[in-house]
Amino acid sequence: MKKILGTGFVVFIFAFFFGQLTFAQSSGISSGVPVTGTLSSEEAENTYYFSTDKDGEVYITLDESTGGFYMYLYNENGNRVSSDYFSSRGGKAVIDKKIQKGSYYIVVKPYNWNGISSASFKLKATYSSHINRNASSFEPNDTIETSLPVKSGEVYQSASESNIDQDVYQFTTNKDGEVYITLDEAGGGYYMYLYDENGNREASDYFSYSGGKSVINKKVQQGTYYVKIKPYNWNGITSAKYRFKATYPGSINRNSSSFEPNETFETAMPINSGQSYSSSSYSSIDQDTYQFTTNRDGNVRIALDNAKGGFYMYLYDANGTRVSSDYFSYAGSTAVIDRDLKKGTYYVKIKPYNWNGITSASYRLHASFPAPANACDRYKGVSKIWWDGIELKPGQIGRLIVKKDTTLFKLNGEQKSPSRTLKAGEFYRIYAFKPGMLSVGGGYYVDRDAKVTYETPSKAKLEAVRCIQNR
Incomplete structure (x- = not known):
């Protein structure tokens, strides 16, 4: 549960009139921060x-109400943008609207109070x-603009x-x-929607009970996408957990x-002929x-064998x-x-099939196919690999060029010590990285920012270095 905070501050503004509407004194409300109120x-x-x-x-x-309430949304000109209401204790109201940049007011009023003289709510x-x-x-991640960016193939629990x-x-x-998007390990029913950057719905799926699962598997064009997850058919529950994962080209x-991740064609795991996985x-x-x-x-x-459950196996061309x-x-x-x-x-896709009473299962995959000769044979007699005139060392993943003096x-x-x-113009080999940082070896790092340029060698050169190193 999120912590509920007080309004924190009160903003006094000039009153303006549109019919009977007057905004003389309003409490400021921060984006995504719940507040409680009482009438x-x-x-x-x-x-x-x-x-x-x-x-x-918006x-x-x-x-979390103890009585019925109206809820109105007005723009800075006093025009009503939207509204919702409920008539009894425990009711809920929602306003979900696309609005233009500007100032807005939310007005909460009593509705259908019978036998009560005051009531509280959470907004x-x-x-x-x-x-x-x-x-x-x-x-907060309730809207497109406050959405949480997710990494391809990473699991998120919320x-x-x-x-x-x-x-x-x-x-x-x-x-x-x-794209392959999954929603499972849920404590209640859920809708899951996929939207493109223009707000067009691309796909959806849902389930209506605890333990259900949803999948969106779709080919999409390059761009930005949004996944909305909404509770569905909740009876007798007030909150629920879920697990979410999106695998996409990236x-x-x-x-x-x-x-993992290897759910899609673009994230497929390359395999060698004659080797078991x-x-x-x-x-x-x-799916793998x-x-x-x-x-x-x-x-x-x-061949797919040594399996602890049922599986489909599909073969696709490029x-x-x-x-x-087969299955x-x-x-x-x-x-x-x-x-x-x-x-x-x-491409070989492996999907679970007919699982009853099991939640996970292992398997073994073996493929034999006409394959190139040992790729390292071409580097016989070669002792060094050069990258733009500079030797590419074993373990090196890139290089750093200092544009401006940096620490x-x-x-x-x-802790950074x-x-x-x-100095600007200096060159360093890079062997590892952390979020926002590049390692030059020996436990030393520099910030990965505008003061430096980071370059990476081709996959072919990295493979050549590995071949020479593993002789």
Whole structure:
């Protein structure tokens, strides 16, 4: 649950009149920060004020009420933009609207009070403005503009604090390709929607009960996308947790043992001919994709065995056309694809099938196909690999060129201890990195900012260095 804060400050503004409407005194409300309020008579009303820094979505909720309430949204000219209401204790009201940059007022008034003389409520308004995001709940993330950016293939766990608490996530693809989005481990029912950067709905899925699962698997064009997660069909529950993961064309950090993320064609795990790969599906909606390339026409044989559950296995060509498939429905079985194929790149997708009473299952994949000779053979007799006239060292992942004098520091935990100043024009090899920092080796780092230029060698050169090092 998020911490509820008081209004914090009161803004006195000049009164202006439109019919009977007067905004003489308003309490400022920060974006995404809940406030509590109380009305002590049927004639009383509370007014809250906020300003957006750009056009965008506003999401306003009124709940945890002890009586019925009207909720109105007005612009700075006194025109009503939207409204909602409920007539009894425990009711909830929502205003979800696209608005222009400007100042707005939320007015809360009693409605249908019978036998009560005062009532309290909780109000939250999320809009385009500066926010302070909670590192564990990701709140506020109720709108497109406050959405949480997510990394491709990374798992995020969060919760909805009520059945009107929506969460929005954002990602940007670096090319056209496949997206695979999952929602599971949920304590209640949920809707999941995918929108493009223009607000057009691309896809959706839902489930209506605790333990349900949703998947969006779609080919999209390069761009920015938003995933909205909303509670659905909550009966007898007041909050619920969930797990969310989006895999899309973009930078990934592959796990060396699970090969994750590898849900899509663009994040497929490359495999070698004649080598076995042991992995697992951590849920019934966790699909894995593998990639191989043949260097000539010939026979391809792919086997899936040592499985602890049922699995589908599909073979696709480089155009995404299904070439063949096989499956089994229980543990201990084997699926085989044996075909003569044209030279090219192919993908193997493995999906759980007919899982009853299991939540995860391991498997083994083995593929034999016409493959190039040992790629390292071409570097026989070569002792050094050159990158723009400078030797590329083993373990080196890039290079740093200092554009403006910058500080070299030793990293002790989270503490930066300055060592010396690197001068403009100097060159350094890079062996590792941390968020916002580059390592020059020996535990020394520099900030990755406008003062430096970071360059990376081609994959071919990195592979050549590995070949020479592993002789």
